[in-house]
Amino acid sequence: MTATLDIVWLLVCACLVFLMQAGFLCLETGLVRAKNSINVAIKNILDLCVAGFAFWVLGYALMFGETWGGWIGTDGFCFGTGQSPWMLSFFVFQAMFCSTSATIVSGAVAERMRFLAYAIMALVMVILIYPVTGHWAWGGLPHEARDGWLAHLGFIDFAGSTVVHSVGGWVSLAAVLRLGPRHGRFDSAGQTMRGGNLPLTTLGVMLLWLGWFGFNGGSTLAFDTQVPLILINTFLAASAGGLTAMGYSYAVHRQLIVTEPLNGIIGGLVGITASCHLQEPAFAALIGAVAGLVVSLGTATLERLRIDDAVGAIPAHLFAGIWGTLAVALFAPVTDFELTGGRLAQLEIQTLGILAVGAYAFGVSLAALWLLDRLYRLRVDPESERLGLNVAEHGASTEILDLLTEMDTQRRHGDFSRRVFAEPHTEVGQIARQYNHVLQRVSEEIHKREAILRDLTASETRKSAILDAVLDCILTIDHEGHLLEINPAAARTLGCSRRAVLGRPLADILIPDEARPAYDEALAQGFVTEGRFVVNQRSHTILKRISGETFPAELTIARVKSGPYPEFNFHARDITRQREVQRRLHQLAHYDGLTGLANRQFFRQNLSIHLMGPEPAQIAVLFLDLDRFKTINDTLGHAAGDQLLRTVAERLRSVLRSEDLVARWGGDEFVVALLGVQDRDAVMHKAADIIARLAEPHPLAGRSIRVPTSIGAALYPEGGTSADLLIRNADLALYRAKSNGRGHCQLFDPVLASEISERLEFENDLRDALDRGELELFYQPQVEVGSGRIVGLEALLRWRHPGKGMVSPTVFVPILEELGLIELVGEWVLRTACRQHRVWRERGLSPPRIAVNVSGRQFLRLGFAETVERILTEEGTAVTAVELEITETVLAHDTDVCIETLRRLKRLGLEIALDDFGTGYSSMSYLKRFPVDTLKIDRAFVAECDVNAEDAAICTAILSLARGLGLKTLAEGVETPGQLEFLRREGCQFYQGFFFRRPMPVEEVERLLAEDVSLISSRHFKPTVPEETV
Structure with missing residues (x-):
């Protein structure tokens, strides 16, 4: 009955250790970036498959077979035939240990190691490294013998702080040193590359904690009285490790970094694994607490050394494993060291075991990685690393990766017109939909900025043309006003060669006669007195060319040499074209480019000025519309339409007085303000003159075209007391004029406004x-x-x-x-x-x-x-x-x-x-x-x-x-x-x-x-x- 119970206990613990594989999977996939999570997960599955099969074929025999000098086992290959149920149970338990050791490496090298290279390295580990070091410490364990040379010396590693965890840590250290850090890991920004699913990582730690009860408890190989103590020590060490790491995080970072207590828990579990069967609970808690601190300090040390461990496997398994192995000699009862000669002798043996195992595991793995890298590149290329190993290694993608890939494609090609697919029922879909909104806004802003840029480019082109033609003239004179130097622009502006003017007085060449007295006085005073010529003051003046022709200029004088014999630079800019540009800009801003008439803004401004006088004269506003303009424009073409508008403008000028205002309102509409009219009859008479003049035939496109004109008129003040009211009411009167048959003038009155309002009501209905x-x-x-x-x-x-x-x-x-x-x-x-x-x-x-x-x-x-x-x-x-x-x-x-x-x-x-x-x-x-x-x-x-x-x-x-x-x-x-x-x-x-x-x-x-x-x-x-x- 006891033997059966022992077998059941061993198998249950093996299942718990198997559950640790799921814990490692959750821990590592949660800590790496989503674009590499599938790769990490499949590596965990690979560890289980490779470790289990290789351990069955070779590993178990090399680790627990009949010893060869205490260095390696020699029998029991393809284990299983003729074995007892207990031995088969023991094999299953140890196979789970082997896969655990291998899995440690997958997290450390995550996000950069090629999948096939990792598979080969995992095979090397479970055949050449783990079974050999395991034989040294645990050889003969199934037969309660001490076959391994370390075991023979009295080395104690109850459940594998060194044999399992440190071995995985040493191989991890060799791998990350050979691979180097991930791209951008230690750039100037100090990027941490945190994983995207910390709750999943936390679940992984909980699964590891649960599995560790089987890891340590099953190492008794029997369901005996040691089990309760082992389980409580395991629990206390993990708790203490997590709390210590949490306190370290608050002390150093002033906040809780979530990964700190998680790795602290794992460190506590690793630290107690070597001596959980020997320690008192208080010492177990102490060992766990120190292990948590070792993990935190080890993580910081790796950061300073720029060693990139993706999931913190090296501090948690290697550093904590070393501490746990040493803690056997420090805290276990001294009675357990009688055969080895006491606590100090035991400490020497523990240290020797750490060094021997470390040297072998690190050396063999480093050599294997060097050889493998020469035959088959270990690390993925930079583009694959940027893209993510899910896609690069397995062609597998996720919704978030698809979104990121599409976003990156848009970034690289600068194409923001294409929208990304947005699944409506997922969080990533919500992000994609918001991103599409951003794209829409970006596209709109790009179009706006492109339009602004086009306008700015056109403006800059015009400005550039002006600046190319109007370059500064720079002339240097001495204290007596003689020319010392001129630049080519000055020679071109003055119309002379440099040689012809050097040494001559500046006044004879540049200063007009009427400005000569002011210049001579300013020169005598060193250009510091108020006036037209003052140092460091920009002024506008009139200068002359060598021919005597004058031109407007912008002038600045700068002192370039001080002392009793100062020198001055004259910076003169010919602003003739600038003045012309200003005149033309004023023309563009206030006049219609096609007809030359005032535009609506200028017309409204001038009309308002006349109305704001103390006693405004009688004013009438006429609103004109060419009745058949659209037909002519559509039939004869836009060129004929433009010619018609120009002709209408000329005829309006001819029929109006010089003091009257006239403007093109837009399209085929014109507005006239008659200033100082006597009465309504005078307004109607002038409107009739305009209609008659515009009704005269217009020669267009080889044809003679008559264009009837409708006019609406509003008189001040009954038709409005402001420019806007007069124009609006004249427009309303025009509306009625067109409705009544066109070709005549309609004067605004309140009844008309009511009728038009009714008409607008009809339109709405x-x-x-x-x-x-x-x-x-x-x-x-x-x-x-x-x-x-x-x-x-x-x-x-x-x-x-x-x-x-x-x-x-x-x-x-x-x-x-x-x-x-x-x-x-x-x-x-x-x-x-x-x-x-x-x-x-x-x-x-x-x-x-x-x-x-x-x-x-x-x-x-x-x-x-x-x-x-x-x-x-x-x-x-x-x-x-x-x-x-x-x-x-x-x-x-x-x-x-x-x-x-x-x-x-x-x-x-x-x-x-x-x-x-x-x-x-x-x-x-x-x-x-x-x-x-x-x-x-x-x-x-x-x-x-x-x-x-x-x-x-x-x-x-x-x-x-x-x-x-x-x-x-x-x-x-x-x-x-x-x-x-x-x-x-x-x-x-x-x-x-x-x-x-x-x-x-x-x-x-x-x-x-x-x-x-x-x-x-x-x-x-x-x-x-x-x-x-x-």
């Missing part, structure tokens, strides 16, 4: 009218006169305002045009008409074709035909159900583009009607090129066609033209039987107007379609009151 469902379609029948049959319905847009009721289309449609909403509303009209046609069909009605008006902007927009096709398809409407009406004026913009768009629409199968025919610019020469189906005669010609000969002739001509081109005709605005009779007699085919039906809402149209009545019967001949339609 109209922006949301479509979303609120306030727009709707009415439909007006189109009739074939012969049968009275309804052949079509024209869709007419209406706005039902929630506060003002039904708003006339003539009011809101132009606003839609100005706001740029006409295209959006136009698509809505087409889609709604198509949808309504489908609904009527689904209800069993037979609706005729619906005519939909298309605005000019909508028609001329790129892809209009494709938009129509898409809407028809989405609404399930046949092309025969819709007719598009296009105004004649639209086709005058770009004939080729219009023809191509019409052809695309015709290829879809749509019919096209030319609306308001006769009011635009169409002619027989190109009307026949447009693939249209119907001409709609404008209501302006239909209104008096039966009573006015001129209108009758126009209608007859249009009908004749349509017949000649094979087009259908439809008359709009038919309201009386006389009109109908005339048009029918002249051959018009279709009609539309109040004579037949007003525009009707959907419900009335449905009733009309359901009745299927003829609209030409006698009961429909009753005229109705006209109404505006669009």
Whole structure:
């Protein structure tokens, strides 16, 4: 039963020692940087695999086999066959010891040693170093014999302070000395290269502490009465080591460095390992406390010697192991040294063991590393070290490493436009997202700075050109004013050679006659008296060239030699160009570069000055706008537009008085201030003169162009008492002038402001009218006169305002045009008409074709035909159900583009009607090129066609033209039987107007379609009151 219990205890302790491997893994991966953590972890796994297998094949035999002179074992290779359960348990326990010793090295050389080189070195250690030194101290241990020469002398190392830990420490020391420190470890900044996961390191220490109970407790090789004492000594030593290191940290660093107590705990555990079975608990605590201090001092010593131990393995295992081995002789009961001759003799034996083991382990490992480095490089290259061994050695990456790599790539290439991937559910993803925000801000700042740099470069280029042309003249004179030396710039500025002027008086060459007396007086006084010529004082004066020509200059005089015969340097800078630059800068700051007129800032400033007088004269501000400028600019090009603006500026100057103010406000807008006007009539008269002068033909691009001008006027004080108010109110008046037909002047008054305010209110309401469902379609029948049959319905847009009721289309449609909403509303009209046609069909009605008006902007927009096709398809409407009406004026913009768009629409199968025919610019020469189906005669010609000969002739001509081109005709605005009779007699085919039906809402149209009545019967001949339609 006892033997079985011993086996179980040994195996449990072996498992605890195995758990120490996990502790080392957590400790080392937590202390190294994340980019190397995977490499460190895999090295720990490698230690376990290599140590376990090599120890089974060779190590155990070399360590515990039959001794050869006390130096090495000779049998028991590939251990296991025929062995007892206890021996097998002992082998497992010792295999864990071997892997522990090897693992110590992986932490020390972390972050710089190549993986394969480390694997070879680990193999050397577990075959040539650990088993040999282990045999010296523990040879014959399974048989309770002292076969090793150190053991024979009485060397005591109960659980391996020297055999396990110091051996690992000596190999670590040799490795770090051979490898050298990590890049940047001991640079001027004193970089510590702390790990990124101290909680994981702390967990590793806790696992080591737990495993150490098996490490020391299992070394009894039996579950006996020594175990409790060993465990309490192990615990006390670890605790004392941690506390001592913690106190050292506070004493030296004035704060707790977390790694100090962690390594102090490990030092305490290593220190007690050699004698945990012999010491009293008090001495165990003392040994642990000293071990913690040894580790802290050892760490500081390595720092001073610039020896780079990545995880503190050398102080914790080598230095603490040496102390623990010596502590056996210092604190164990003297009765345990009777066979060796007492405490001092035991101390000599312990010291000999330390030196022998150290010499062998350090020497063999250093030689092996030297040889290996010659055959296979030990250390990774600098780029791999910078990148990290996870990637360089294993091609493994982490989320934080990916982020850092991407950040480094952006740093090296200077490309901050690319964003990094941000995983939304991780801490690294949060960092990446914030980094992306930083990148966005950096990109914005870079763009801003690039723009500033471009502006600065342009400014510096201009400045450089000025400085290259205006270099300082340096002339040296003696106390009598004779020239001693001049520089080349002075020779160029004065227009003479250096040889021609040396020795001559400076006054004859540089000083104008009118300044000669002041110069002579200043020279006599040594240039120290107040005036134009004073030492160390910059002044502006007039100088002359050798030819007698004068020039403005900036002058500074410096004394370059003192004493009774002083010498002076004249630093003169020709500022002719600087003055010119200042004049030009003033021009740029206050005047428009294209027209030469004042800009808005200068105009407002001058106007404000006139208004601030004690009794301001009567002032009127005129705000001008060229009505067709955009069309001219788009049609004839920007060069023609610029020429037009210059011509307008010249004409404004010619029609205004010299005391009046005029400025280009921006674009095609100009502002005039009439100073000292008498009354409103004088203002309107001057405005009429301006309109007439600007309306005269302008020769542009080989053509004669007339440009109407609209003017808004505001008078002081009723139109405003400040410059801003006068300008704003003149602008409001201009707004009304353009709304009332353009080409005339509108004077501001409070009622006008109210009307414009109402107009602006309409604009605001109209922006949301479509979303609120306030727009709707009415439909007006189109009739074939012969049968009275309804052949079509024209869709007419209406706005039902929630506060003002039904708003006339003539009011809101132009606003839609100005706001740029006409295209959006136009698509809505087409889609709604198509949808309504489908609904009527689904209800069993037979609706005729619906005519939909298309605005000019909508028609001329790129892809209009494709938009129509898409809407028809989405609404399930046949092309025969819709007719598009296009105004004649639209086709005058770009004939080729219009023809191509019409052809695309015709290829879809749509019919096209030319609306308001006769009011635009169409002619027989190109009307026949447009693939249209119907001409709609404008209501302006239909209104008096039966009573006015001129209108009758126009209608007859249009009908004749349509017949000649094979087009259908439809008359709009038919309201009386006389009109109908005339048009029918002249051959018009279709009609539309109040004579037949007003525009009707959907419900009335449905009733009309359901009745299927003829609209030409006698009961429909009753005229109705006209109404505006669009």
